[in-house]
Amino acid sequence: MPSRQNLLIISLLSLFLLYLLISRTSSSSSTTNPHIPSSNDEKRGRPAFKQRLIAVGDLHGDISNAQKVLRMAHIIDDQANWVGGEDILVQTGDIVDRGAGALDIYRMMQKLRGQAEGQGGRVVSVLGNHEVMNAIGDWRYVTQDDIKVFGGTKRRQEALAKDGWLGAEWLANYSITASVPLSPHPLSPKLSFTHGSLRPSFPNLTPYPDAINALGHSLLTKALTPPLNPPYPPNPYSGLPKGHTREEAELYAEGGPLWWRGLAEREEGQVCEWARELKEKLGVRRIIGGHTPNFEHIVSRCNGSVIIIDTGISSAYGGVLSALEIVYTLTPVDDKGKDDGHRQDPFMVDDSLPASDYESEPVESIGAKGELKGRYIEREEVHAIYEKRKKWIALEEREVVL
Template sequence: MDRASLARKLHRHLASSPPPESRPSEYGLHPQFFPLSHAALSFLHGGISPTRVSPPEITKKERQPPPHPPNPYPGLPGDATDAEHDLYGTNGPLWYRGWALDDEHVVCREVDAVLEKTGTRRLIMGHTPTFDRMVSRCDGKIILIDTGISSAYGGVLSALDIKYSLIPIDDSVQSAPGTRAPASAKAEKYLEQEIIQAIYPGKRDVFVSHEREIAGHAL
């Protein structure tokens, strides 16, 4: 199966599948059946605060303020909701800096809970520039990519390179002890490969180089 066909197949499967907690009990929650449930990457400007995981409910605003700059920053409209103030606050996803500025032992203790709740593998963020390099924390679970490449900041030119492959390697797999596959499911094996690296003029810095064999059931 070529990559395009595999991508379409996975997209159809994921798009039609309910979240793990609502799926039939015969699937269980064993990663054998849902090994990609937390394979996504989170991209945000600021970051998802450990105390503010749920997305705020935002109401649509018909009136837009004049662009800033050159006009003065008008702030939020007078009738903005608490959720909108929360979104634009220092603890919201646009401005939160904790993943960049808090101590290593603090962020590494807190990040797993956020990854679990958001169904993601890594948090990738900008907003807090380091100017000379990108930063990987907690074994690549947190990646900070803002190096201030704008001429206004004069930071190093950089780009984040993400290579992800999911390669079929077998058409059958044994069920894990204590679990059973649904009779209608077809067992499949894949080789998952993930390489994430920072690219700078003349050099690269590898943050993640990961490979594993996974098994699941295509419905």
């Protein structure tokens, strides 16, 4: 019989061989988190893709809070220069009125638009009802300090005219609504951005967004063509510009996308029914707008299908500083890791953690390195960013074939 010492040696050798076997198996089969793209994706020849989008609601003449929000969202630095790289920034209108800083905000957005393009990013600007009010001479909410910043009433009107710097900027770079794709692929999901609410029965919804934006551009051009309507007050209210059409009047009416609040104010069941109809008609995944403030938080309805981002950022309201963040990633799926289309449930997150705890790993953008083609895990994270925290709104994953 083997001695006790020999048995001990045999046992130790067996344990050592078992350890080597387990280590080799583990190292050969281990992968990074399959839902967070990694550098290994490049080695497979199908690069990972990431797009980050920031959306900001009504700013109403408060340049200080506007810059705080953009710094909070890592879009600008302390000198108000673009540091967002390839990020997309969407602002949903109502930059003007109720404060004295509108001119500074428009100048900042103009500068950021050029800087973003230089880094592969993008700035998307949507007109609010207050922009169009100013264009047609409805100055009820214009402050005297704002008029002084422009250099007086006459110079303010000159700036707003179609050949003035601000009027020309509105006509060139601002629209009534925007459809923003989350990736460069032709089948990319899109998001809808409008200042107010889109009404499912609005007669010029499609083709989206071109039909609405053509009406908006036509109305704005007429409003900004000299002579402009005299400001009200102190002059009588002039209304829409001469020569406007019935369709343009409906665009600016209470039920149009600049003024209507239905998606923000109606009961949940009705809103979800409208959201389903709108998403199908417009070909978008989410409908995002401002106009109706909630001073405490960004409002998500119908599981994130509708998101209202006006939180009264301007000191004229005193609401919370906020920005909406959407992080969209595509992670290649190995054939070996095929899950037959079964969707993995998203992990649960404690939304009380500080914003820094939610920073996602850096992911290399597709750029010019390759094409989006093949099987991917598509992941869309939607967060509300506040001054000291980040809160989950929605998290969706699905397998897609591009």
